[in-house]
């Protein structure tokens with residue numbers, strides 16, 4: 001079992017908070033498509049013939065590719081990799097690029113999961129974030145997605161916005177649950193060093209971001225999701241039973257995956273590889289995982305999930321030194337109630353999951 005990620009680095013403009021590798025122009029699209037084709041040929045053996053059970057088009061804005069372009073990429077994938085007939089095929093989309101006809105074409109060519117970047121159902125939030133769509137169009141796209149046959153639908157929301165209040169965030173969640181979408185990815189607004197938002201705040205053109213707002217909203221989110229019967233399976237991801245993102249779950253379970261396109265990451269079970277953030281030729285760097293890195297990475301990835309750390313697995317696969325270290329470091333955190341423990345597992349419960357990265361750092365070797 002393996003996965004393939006395809007990074008599509010184009011957007012129509014740059015959202016204010018964005019830190020992803022994307023260019024606000026389509027000028028180099030043909031060049032990109034050709035380099036993607038070449039990369040598939042060059043790296044067709046990376047997964048050693050393992051069946052591919054998930055394919056994920058992320059970005060950027062993958063929905064800027066035409067149905068014909070997407071079809072060509074899917075055909076190339078099938079030519080070079082053993083993609084399973086019932087593979088999960090996800091496309092990330094932004095509302096300003098969608099129409100009913102486009103969504104029907106996606107569904108007809110085999111995409112069976114759609115992830116739409118809604119971010120908020122309120123226009124003042126969307127303006128603050130520098131998004132191109134408004135809430136009316138966001139709702140229209142969700143209806144279109146349903147009509148086009150996307151039952152496996154995920155929506156993205158951003159919380160911790162200074163334009164919002166606890167009440168408005170609750171209403172955002174009301175609107176999300178009313179859509180019936182079975183999957184929610186919700187992210188705290190973060191200020192990236194070189195984002196437009198960071199500069200706008202420094203210039204006094206946008207309201208500053210308060211960390212307390214994210215903590216407040218996350219608490220509300222966890223409570224509301226649990227009440228609605230959603231499973232909180234990763235720090236930012238919630239779903240109705242049976243609608244977990246198989247592709248993203250494979251990252252947390254360290255399943256091998258191949259990342260194609262600029263800035264994409266790959267993992268073959270032994271080494272991590274990442275492509276340069278450029279369209280000028282396929283350049284990548286890699287890092288073989290040392291035992292320390294493998295342990296630290298396991299801790300970091302798994303603590304973000306509901307499955308947590310499997311102490312028996314650490315002892316069996318990584319050895320006594322790592323298992324003993326983990327138990328030693330975890331003991332005070334468990335005593336303080338910041339980390340939960342059963343005989344075999346260490347895990348974070350709601351809403352402590354928001355602090356997963358800091359707690360993981362305390363367990364690193």
Ligand code: SF4
Nearest residue numbers: 011014015018059060
């Ligand atoms: S659509 Fe996504 S990738 Fe593109 S600029 Fe906005 S946040 Fe960044």
